Amino acid sequence: MSARETAELLLQVGRLVQAEGYDGELSPAQWMALRFFARANPFSRTPSAFAEFQATTRGTATQAIKALEAGGYLVRQPFKTDGRSVSLRLTSKGKKTLARDPFEVLVRAVDSLDTTERTAMRRALHQVLSTLATSGARRQIGVCQDCTHFGREMCRNLPSTGPSAAECLLLSVPIQPEDVGLLCVHFQPMNEHLEDRRTP
Amino acid sequence: MSARETAELLLQVGRLVQAEGYDGELSPAQWMALRFFARANPFSRTPSAFAEFQATTRGTATQAIKALEAGGYLVRQPFKTDGRSVSLRLTSKGKKTLARDPFEVLVRAVDSLDTTERTAMRRALHQVLSTLATSGARRQIGVCQDCTHFGREMCRNLPSTGPSAAECLLLSVPIQPEDVGLLCVHFQPMNEHLEDRRTP
DNA sequence: TGCAACTAGTTTCGAAACAAAATTATCTGC
């Protein structure tokens, strides 16, 4: 009974923030893209990754990106290793714009909660998201430090290199310390990775 | 720091549910209308009320309603007291359809939380919503029991009529016990009704 | 090498959602 009420509150918050997204220079989808490319790690700054994050199609994602490029908020750079892929990066204009993100009102609203409430909400939302990800056929995108493939190698043989070095066990590449909090397309949640739901 | 992360989770949930709304017989806006008319109290089952709830225009609201009527999900009934207004009601088909609401996956996800987590989330969301409502110039629509105009008259002179009778102090009309949990257009939040932000 | 299957990204198209303005019908106050 209270579940429905709570779920409706969730929906209402989402709708309100969506509506806020209209007042400004960018559309809600474009704000979303700007946010995503600001927070995505180097593997994940692609149209496809954004499409997955947005739970939309690649075609739609391309259009939002095209608009942002035309407006000078993003620049593209082809991948060296794969001629098909491109990497999107925020320009300084893009970064400045992000400071005016209407989404900031939500951040401030959440910030006005006290700490225990906020962490409780964070944990609850986390669980709701992973439940949703398993019930729908939707992938979720998360950050390296919460990922199955995240390997932390503690100060192995060189004490002078710092406290620890991180690595992606899936791609076998090192992860920069400043990147462990960024979003990654290859994210795999820690607990429920027992079965692969994507059947051929 | 954790505030931004939590806010992003909120946004993500909203976006996911929005995307779920596409797979099915109805569009997201139509699902929203169906949900609204299922949960609105007798004063509020009008196109205008839905438009306000959706934060959109009456014209747009009319179109969603028209589609639902054409599909046999809603029926209209003119008001007796006011020839301009119409009241929308779900048909049995509409009610049956609501059971397939893609939003139900969110309800189930919330339901999988344990009770303390759920109530913590509910309280936190409530607070976030009212913070948002004061910062943005957006009206929020809520239920009678949380409203300034809600008057509960405890068993006055007739012990046999039940424990209590409710009344809307704004409209001076009785509220049926089963209606106190329904949405109302005239909703006014309890705490921050000190000033009216809608200037002429 | 050569070819098929696959993947990343883009383009195109039609269906919607939407805002804004004009329109119709009804109600309220004077």
Place this chain on the structure above:
DNA sequence: GCAGATAATTTTGTTTCGAAACTAGTTGCA
């Protein structure tokens, strides 16, 4: 009874979106 307000609708043009078709680059396999 008339002017102005209100509820709903219609119309028009713009924007957004998903689906599907398409281009180009990559991978696997013989």
